[in-house]
Amino acid sequence: MVFGRSSFRFYWLFQALFWYYTLLMRTKLVGSLTVTAALWWLNTAVGNAAELKPIPLPAAQTEGGKPLMQALKQRKTTREIKADKLPAQVLANLLWAGFGINRPGSGHRTAPSAMNSQELDLYVALPEGLFVYEAKPHQLKPVLDKDLRAKVSGQPFATNAPVVLIYVADLPRLTKSRPERREFYAAIDTGCISQNIYLCCASEGLATVVFDLDRAPLAAAMKLGPEQEIILAQAVGYPKDE
Numbered sequence: 143m144v145f146g147r148s149s150f151r152f153y154w155l156f157q158a159l160f161w162y163y164t165l166l167m168r169t170k171l172v173g174s175l176t177v178t179a180a181l182w183w184l185n186t187a188v189g190n191a192a193e194l195k196p197i198p199l200p201a202a203q204t205e206g207g208k209p210l211m212q213a214l215k216q217r218k219t220t221r222e223i224k225a226d227k228l229p230a231q232v233l234a235n236l237l238w239a240g241f242g243i244n245r246p247g248s249g250h251r252t253a254p255s256a257m258n259s260q261e262l263d264l265y266v267a268l269p270e271g272l273f274v275y276e277a278k279p280h281q282l283k284p285v286l287d288k289d290l291r292a293k294v295s296g297q298p299f300a301t302n303a304p305v306v307l308i309y310v311a312d313l314p315r316l317t318k319s320r321p322e323r324r325e326f327y328a329a330i331d332t333g334c335i336s337q338n339i340y341l342c343c344a345s346e347g348l349a350t351v352v353f354d355l356d357r358a359p360l361a362a363a364m365k366l367g368p369e370q371e372i373i374l375a376q377a378v379g380y381p382k383d384e
C-alpha cells in the first residue's frame with residue numbers, strides 16, 4: 143500500500159506516451175523501450191490494485207453489553223474460531239474496549255498504561271491487509287495491503303480468525319521510564335489491553351485467544367521500525383459451533 147501513487151503513475155504514463163509519440167518511428171529500440179516501460183507501469187498498477195483506504199469505524203456502543211460480573215464469569219480462551227468476518231460495529235466495539243479513548247477531554251484510554259505513556263499500538267491484521275487502530279479518529283489506518291495472518295503464527299487460529307490483533311510497543315514513548323524497564327512496562331500494559339479484549343469478547347459472544355509468536359519475521363513483514371517491539375498477538379472471531 144502506498145499513498146499518492148496514482149498521480150505518480152500518471153506522470154510516468156504521460157512521459158512514456160510522450161516519448162512513444164516523438165521517438166517510436168525513429169528507432170525500433172526506442173519503441174521497444176517505451177513499450178517495456180508502459181508494461182512495467184501496468185504491472186506496478188496491477189500490483190497496487192488493492193490499495194487500501196482508511197476505514198472509519200462507527201462509534202462504539204457503550205451502553206448495553208453483558209454486566210461486568212457476567213462477562214468475567216464467561217471470559218475464556220477459545221481456539222476454535224470461524225473465518226466469518228466481524229461486522230464493522232463489532233470491530234469498533236472491540237477496538238474501543240481494548241484501547242479506545244474513554245475520556246475525550248484528556249485523551250485517556252480504556253486500559254491503563256505506565257505513566258499514561260500509551261506506548262501500545264494495536265495493529266489489526268485482516269484478510270484485506272494490515273491496519274493500525276488510531277484511537278482519536280477511531281479508525282483503521284492502512285499499513286500494508288497484504289494478508290499477514292499466516293505470518294503471525296503457525297498456530298491454526300491465527301490464519302483462520304478474521305481479526306488478528308498484534309500488540310506493538312513503541313518503546314521511546316515511555317519517556318518517563320528508565321530504558322531497561324520499558325519492555326517490562328510494555329508487557330504489563332499489553333496484558334491490560336488483552337484482558338479488555340477478552341472481556342469484550344465474552345460480552346459480545348466472540349471467541350478469542352491471546353498467543354505468543356515468532357517476532358523477528360513478523361516484524362520484518364510488518365516493516366516495523368527498530369524501536370517498535372511486538373509484544374503479543376490475539377485472534378478474534380466468532381466461535382465454531384460446539
Ligand SMILES: Cc1cc2nc3c(=O)[nH]c(=O)nc-3n(C[C@H](O)[C@H](O)[C@H](O)COP(=O)(O)O)c2cc1C
Nearest residue numbers: 217218219220221295297333351352353354355374
Ligand atoms: C502471555 C500469554 C501467552 C499465551 N500464548 C499462547 C499461545 O501461544 N497459544 C495458545 O494457544 N494460547 C496461549 N495463551 C493462552 C493460555 O494458554 C490460556 O490463557 C490458558 O490456557 C488459560 O486458559 P483461559 O484463558 O481460558 O483461562 C497465552 C496466554 C498468555 C497470557
